[in-house]
Amino acid sequence: MKKIIYLDNNATTRIDKRVLQSMLPYLEEYYANPSGIYYFAQEVKKEIEKAREKVAKFLNATPFEIIFTSGGTESDNFAIKGIAFANREKGKHIITSSIEHHAVLNTLKYLEKQGFEITFLPVDKYGIVDIDALKESIRKDTILISIMYANNEIGTIEPIKEIGEIARNNNVYFHTDAVQAAGKIKIDVKELNVDLLSISGHKFYGPKGIGALFIRKGVKIEPVLHGGHHERNQRAGTENVAGIIGLGRACEIAEEDLKNTEIKNKKKKLKDKLEKGILEKIPEVIVNGHPEKRIDNTLNICIKYIEGESILIQLDFEGICASSGSACTSGSLEPSHVLLALGLPHEIAHGSLRFSLSKYTEEEEIDKVLEVLPGAVQKLRNLSPFWKEKKI
């Protein structure tokens, strides 16, 4: 197999070896169901609670406020449906943004069919939510605001603290999907004034299939998975023990890494090199997302006059993994709702390309992209009627 250059780290990341090591005993030796009353189970349960403490510390929450889930999608579903169903006596209005992840958008669209009313807030050209529109759209019957911390496609960081204040002043619950923020920027639920916050393990060097939802103490919420008395009756189902242990370890490592300027600087430097290199070598490229308020591993560009799909396939032939728009399960690309919400025309959004780096990304990998990409783009443009038209 060709050497893989993985630049799709907003989709998932390589598990940190230390995380993997921490999990292995719980896949093999310590297999007891943590609900058991015997000591063998208690040993497992103890580790789950330790992991919960690590997750809580990572978010500056208390352990009681952390519920383990199967990942970002479940956390989002739990937060939104849980709040909606528990608070529908108060009202049926929910506010969100137009650039949320589908785990939020489609959950809300489902609720819309159930009789809830959803406001989808517009964003500016950088993807920042319109705060005035948010203030104006809050009503007496508004029960929830759900706005993501950092956007998965373009990396823009939303003014979560400000939104949290607005929510609190209006006595409305506030949920943020922090799946793309976790491990990339510091998260402090107290400072941010959020009531609910979703994270997912595999986005920051943890395992797939595990996530968590922070639920502030006192928040009125209903479970969405019913069954046994797991997770304090909030989320039924035998615990994904190894996943939970792995998530705990991943949070611990992420906390250290966030303080490690060497790791931070390296990632930023490589992303900047990639961005600068592309802009220098390829004409007619737009960089999407906010110039500063952006997670530092994400570079989303639109290469005018070509289709993102064709570039992705060419990069794939070279062993470079990147993405464009949002891929559905069958792997076909839908035009990105995020780029369209920024006001980009359809044909430009079609030529979008996202590179997302990890702490493992090496300079030679970025060099390889800068070596391959300009030629691939030129070839496609030579075949593109729009490019020819433009040159005449």
Added chain:
Amino acid sequence: MKKVIIGLSGGVDSTVAAFLLKKQGYEVTGITLKLWDEASRCCNFEEIMRAKKVCFKIGIKHYVLNLKNKFKKEVIDYFIKDYIDGLTPNPCVICNEKIKFYVLFKKMKELNYDYIATGHYAKIKKVKNKFFLSAAKDKKKTQEYFLARLDEDILKYIKFPLADFTKEEVKKIAEKQGFFIPEKESQEICFLKDKESPYKFIERFVDIEKYKGCSIYNLQGEKLKEIEEPYFKFTIGQRKGIGIGGGTPFYVFKIIANEKKILVSEEKMLYNNFCKIKNIKLFKNKNKKVFRANVKIRYLHKAAEAKILKRKGQELEIKFKKPQFAITPGQLAVLYENNTVIGSGFIN
């Protein structure tokens, strides 16, 4: 190693075609085109996943391209417009020309590949350095009619691995390899839902009230009936569903869209030995004023002997040796020399 891009639908034909190419030693990459929403018979999640699994099994790369917008513009809009204009469209012909082969060819160039392939039953024939399209070995299944609009500059890059196989042979290969074989394969238009008529399909896209109500006349100009549904519910040569009982059965003779009129007649009146065709593509006899050809006026028609006359302008006249039943405006007339396609045009 020469490189081939194959269009894969997830069906048995393209599956076996991909398998054969790989066996012949080509480097093969599969592409599935997502053309329409998942409610229709083609391009649904299952079919795409099936195509993907086939590629896993054969050991080739696979990509899905989203062409929903282009398909809507080029095929669906044309399909609807033709019916509304009182014509009978052939969406497969248009899709092959404007979508499938166009996109595969484009990807071939973009990705530096050498050939494109599909699981169609058809053959590429080289005559004196010119490339022609011709019937496949399986004469019952052969599909060159649907591909007749492809130009020579594309034909020379096409491989049809099933050209020399019968459907039965293809099924046997699939069986032996453990590929999925559906119990029944649909031959109908792919974007219609199960048992959905074109009329019901169009109803979902246009303001149907505008078109409702039409009158049925006989050739003597007598009004026989008024019906509630639109004229494009009918096609030329149709017998069932006219709803006029007694005596000799009536057939749809003509559709006059702008007057919302259907003319019906006895069967014999539908036999005609003359028609005009337009949007001509000629791959041979370009400079001849008159030539002979066998002409197929619809997919399931047996090509009939005819004389082709070039008149002024962009049209051709076709004079059949024997009268043909239900020559239908909108359908593609394909001109053959033996089994080889030498041209085509849409019936006026």
